[in-house]
Amino acid sequence: MVTLLDYGAGNVRSVVNAVKSLGHTVRFVSRPEDILSAERLIFPGVGAFGEMMLVLRRKGYVEPLRRYLEADRPFLGICLGLQALFEGSEEAPGEEGIGFLKGSVRRFRVDLAVPHIGWNGIKPRNPSALFRGLEGDEKFYFVHSYHVDPEDPSVVLTATDYGVEFVSAVQKGRVAAVQFHPEKSGPTGLRILRNFLEAPDAPAVLPPRTPSRTELAKRIIACLDVRANDQGDLVVTKGDQYDVREKGAVRNLGKPVDLARRYYQEGADEITFLNITGFRDFPLKDMPMLEVLRRTSENVFVPLTIGGGIRDYVDQDGTAYSALEVASEYFRSGADKISIGSDAVLIVEEVLRSGKSTGGSAIETISRVYGSQAVVISIDPRRVYVPSPHGVPHRVIETAFAGPGGERYCWYQCTIKGGREGRPVDAVTLARVCEELGAGEMLLNCIDRDGTNLGFDLELINAVKEAVTIPVIASSGAGCPEHFLEVFTRTRAESALAAGIFHRNEVPIGAVKAFLDGKVPIRRLPGP
């Protein structure tokens, strides 16, 4: 039995699912005494440092936690659960941490996208029972903007490179904590959890290999567009330039939970579900994607993103929901990130019109509570060709692919409702404003390329990437492994997403990774 400290700030479902998948039962801390009576304690942190410490203090958990740690009892902190062990954080000046370890938590000051999102390696510095069974060159899933800075170098268990070298895990006796998410790091992460759960006192080992430098992997993301077909069954579908009907019927490419599981096993670094008819006003409790998420997160241990219908709305029965409530329901069901499409366009239009933000938009409210890394903006742009950039009130680019009338310029018009309605805002402006409002990542689709197998729209990706500092997911048009190499070498996109080639088994995820291996950093699946 393992005890889990859930202070109620986010999704701990994935940790619970990971522990259960390893055959263990979980007990939750509900009173301060539960901490001291734990045999093993896992503390997964999500959200923000200040908020976490406030809640821990309010619930009376800080003192028992200190005593548990000082008594050298088995402890595994995850992400904020690592940062909490230190004296304070730049994220919440003046807010005291638990102070079990001397030192503080600092924001990344690097010339790279922050948050640091994705799969990166570790450089073991000391032996540990947690490393049993590892080779040393595996990658783990990170998502954070702050990193710990211990005063005592002897507590450093691993370091990782991201513009700077930072401490990615610490250990002092039986108290260990990691910045990455083992519960989201596939079979390798589960191995670390298993080592903690089953053999914390086993002899400490060093993995056989220690990389001299770690690299953030380029992520390969499988996307599942989901909707009900005409018979009412929830299916994975796929459009050609967003048209999902073939001979009048919705294309059916499989069942969402089964396909997600398959892609996880094949090595997808992340899975995205898009409820493509989310603009319809269903009651929240009937949202079919909630069940899809719950079932998927039981045995898929990589990050899950859900999009579609995340906005304030009133359902057919007259019940009102805020975007934050909708998002919270998805996080509780197993999502790690939510993605906002149509609503982001309307929010940006309003900011541009009024010259200011209200503070109450979906982007702001959700990123305030769950962190910016949990808020993805899904952009559905379409090219609008113009003969000249002059007099066009949008960000115009010069294109190598001339328009139907020989036009050498275009801008990318944002659309809503799955491409059904064009709006007077361009993709570059949208991305920039959404970053300012608190978004943590851009999912950059392209209606012109969607389902064409012609390759990603590199011009679009470069234009958006230049305008933002947050990570960009390139999407739409992948037709072969070479297209992934092209997008990773000719743009600065951090990840690439595809749908059709995976669903139709034309190019499996493993073939994409095998082709990229040695050319760009990727996450390899552990051997059998």
Ligand code: 1PR
């Ligand atoms: O507007 O917040 O309710 O969110 C709706 C979400 O559903 C948006 O993220 C929007 O992109 C998506 N969506 C709406 N209609 C469609 C459609 O296809 N008719 N799907 C749609 C967009 C997602 C793409 C696709 C890539 C890769 N498709 O990400 O997966 O283009 O495809 P490919 O590799 O086959 O070329 P809201």
